[in-house]
Amino acid sequence: MTQRKRIAIIGGGIVGATAAFYLSQKNYEVALYDDGVGQATSAAAGIICPWLSQRRNKEWYQLASKGAAFYPQLMDDLGESLTHSDIYQQVGALVFKKNLGLLKKLEKTALKRLENAPEIGELALLSPKEIKAKFPLYDSEESALFASGGARVDGSLLTERLIDQAQANGLRYYSEKVTLSSPNSSEYVIHTKIHAKTYDTVVLAVGAWLPELLAPLGLDVDIRPQKGQLVQLHLQEEMANWPVIMPDGEKDIIPFANGKIIVGATHENDGGYDLTPTKEKLETMLEEAIEIAPGLKNATITGLRVGTRAYTSDFAPFFGVVPEYPNLFTASGLGSSGLTSGPLIGYMLSQLISGEATDLPLSNYPIDQYIKKMNKKIKI
Numbered sequence: 009m010t011q012r013k014r015i016a017i018i019g020g021g022i023v024g025a026t027a028a029f030y031l032s033q034k035n036y037e038v039a040l041y042d043d044g045v046g047q048a049t050s051a052a053a054g055i056i057c058p059w060l061s062q063r064r065n066k067e068w069y070q071l072a073s074k075g076a077a078f079y080p081q082l083m084d085d086l087g088e089s090l091t092h093s094d095i096y097q098q099v100g101a102l103v104f105k106k107n108l109g110l111l112k113k114l115e116k117t118a119l120k121r122l123e124n125a126p127e128i129g130e131l132a133l134l135s136p137k138e139i140k141a142k143f144p145l146y147d148s149e150e151s152a153l154f155a156s157g158g159a160r161v162d163g164s165l166l167t168e169r170l171i172d173q174a175q176a177n178g179l180r181y182y183s184e185k186v187t188l189s190s191p192n193s194s195e196y197v198i199h200t201k202i203h204a205k206t207y208d209t210v211v212l213a214v215g216a217w218l219p220e221l222l223a224p225l226g227l228d229v230d231i232r233p234q235k236g237q238l239v240q241l242h243l244q245e246e247m248a249n250w251p252v253i254m255p256d257g258e259k260d261i262i263p264f265a266n267g268k269i270i271v272g273a274t275h276e277n278d279g280g281y282d283l284t285p286t287k288e289k290l291e292t293m294l295e296e297a298i299e300i301a302p303g304l305k306n307a308t309i310t311g312l313r314v315g316t317r318a319y320t321s322d323f324a325p326f327f328g329v330v331p332e333y334p335n336l337f338t339a340s341g342l343g344s345s346g347l348t349s350g351p352l353i354g355y356m357l358s359q360l361i362s363g364e365a366t367d368l369p370l371s372n373y374p375i376d377q378y379i380k381k382m383n384k385k386i387k388i
Contacts, residue, residue, distance in 0.1 A: 012037050015205040015361065016204055018186055021047040022163060022347055023339050024213030025170035026354025027084070032177035034362060034370040039205070040171065043185040045283070048317045049163040051147035054262050054270060055252045057101040057158035059121050059128045060114060067372040068324060068345075075349035077127045079159065080231075084349050089128060093195045094265060095165045098129070100251035101158025102139060103152055104253070115153050129157030143250050143263075147167060155287050160252050160262050161283065163347050188221050193296075193334060211357055212330075212338040215346075216281070216318035222379065223331065230378040232342055234317040235279025238272035238289055241307035259296040261304075269307060271297045275344065285312045319343045320378055326362070327353050328375040337361065341378065 015035045019022045020042030028040045056079060059071035063179070083089075083096055091097065105111045115133060129246035132154045141148045177183055185199040188210065191197065196210045212221055216233040254260055262270040274289050276279045278364040290312065297302045320326065327339030337360060339353045357365040 014207045015209045015211070016041065016196070016205070017197070017211040017213060018042075018188070019042070019047075019211075019213035019215065019217075020167060020171060021049040021213060021215060021298070022167055022350035023215075023342075023354040023357070024211065025094050025167040025174075027211050027357045028174040028179055029085075029170040030176040030263045030358035031361060032179045032357055035293050036316070037179040038174070038176070038178070039182060039198075039202075039207070040077065041182045041184055042202070044183060045185075047167075048342065048346045049105060049167055049350075050313050052163050052273065052315070052344070054163055054347060055254060055260055056161055057094075057099065057155060057254065058105045058345065058348050059102070059125055059157075060101065060118055060153065060155060060254070062114070063116070071325065071349045071352070071368060071373070072345050073121075073125050075345075075352040075360040076157075076159070076353065077125070077342075078352040078367075082355075085171060088169075089376045090293070094162060095158060095169060096161045098157055098159040099249055100129070100142070100154055101157045102143065102154050102251050102253050104152045104255040106256060108151060110302075111153055112153060113128050118153065118155065118173060125144070127157045128155050129154055132296075138230070142246075145252060145303035146253075146303050148300055153239075154251070160264065161347055162264065166351075186221075186229045187224065190225060190333065190336070196336060206264060209335040209361055210244075210337070211361070212336070213354070213357075215340055215342070216316045218318065218338060218340045221356060222330070223382075224337075226382045227330070228380050228382050230320050230339070231318050232277075232321070232327075233279070233281050234319055234343070235276035235282060236273040236317055236344070237285060237290055237293075237315040238270055239294060239309060240291070240311035240313065241269040241271060241304065242310045243267045243269060243303070243307045253300065254298055255296075259293050259300070261297055268310075269304070270314075271304070273364075275345070280317075281316055281357070283314045283316070285314055317343050317346065324373070325349065325353070326356065326373045326375045326378045327371045328373065331379055332381075337377070
């Protein structure tokens, strides 16, 4: 009788949770390790609207666009409604620019992208009065570009649901910090304070902590951390169908059902791995949001979230098989678009492990450009 493949996933953020969900549906022994510290998912505001980004990297746009298009399939696989879910809903996105000229230029770009991405939905330049009709808290004289396909997602709820479903499928969950070793080319050992377990296949979905895990294998990783902070508010309003607000800067406003609002997130390149909330940063972000939506002054602060995003030196993501380590898979460098592209990447990692063709070519996201051998192997 053939032994079942033993798979360990390290990291329970959006990439690891999605990979765990899909792999748990197959005839594998799957374990997920997560210490719950600093997930990039915690620093993600929750807006799915890559089509109105002005980043020029074509590979990044293709990944983000297909990632946004993947959400309906993911929700269907989870048994979630596309119209009445607390996790994900297409409510539309309102995007602002410094002047009307830039807004019209963005509209032109979006109309061109609409040809290959019908998920964008309807596009329209809205006046301040039209914006206020969709988002009653709005009070400004700026116009905005509206894309009806824009969506909001609660990353915490999504990862919880994915892991819960995976556990129902037999996934073993360990809330542990781990280290990794590889005694030979055909197996890997996950070490915790209480045990050491051997696996045939390992997925490293730890974002900015990837260099720490791969250093003992003699590998150097082009990854740097970026701190992100969010504020969660509550208002006595029903905002289930309000669109998300994407102004210039770091003050995105994402309304959810039952009066929940997220404002953020910051992008702090000097924050490193520090997960301490910064009062000054959070107050500045809130003040900027209140300028657009004065009604937020009446909101109650119900929580703060701090996470660490992972960026490469050229801001491009990567995923695939770690060079010279068969059956060791990873993904990182997703930056602030992790919630958009992370589920698709997690799904594609499950495809790779299962020997299936991936939805996008790995050659567009070459892992060997970002993970290289050190001069000397570090022993643990």
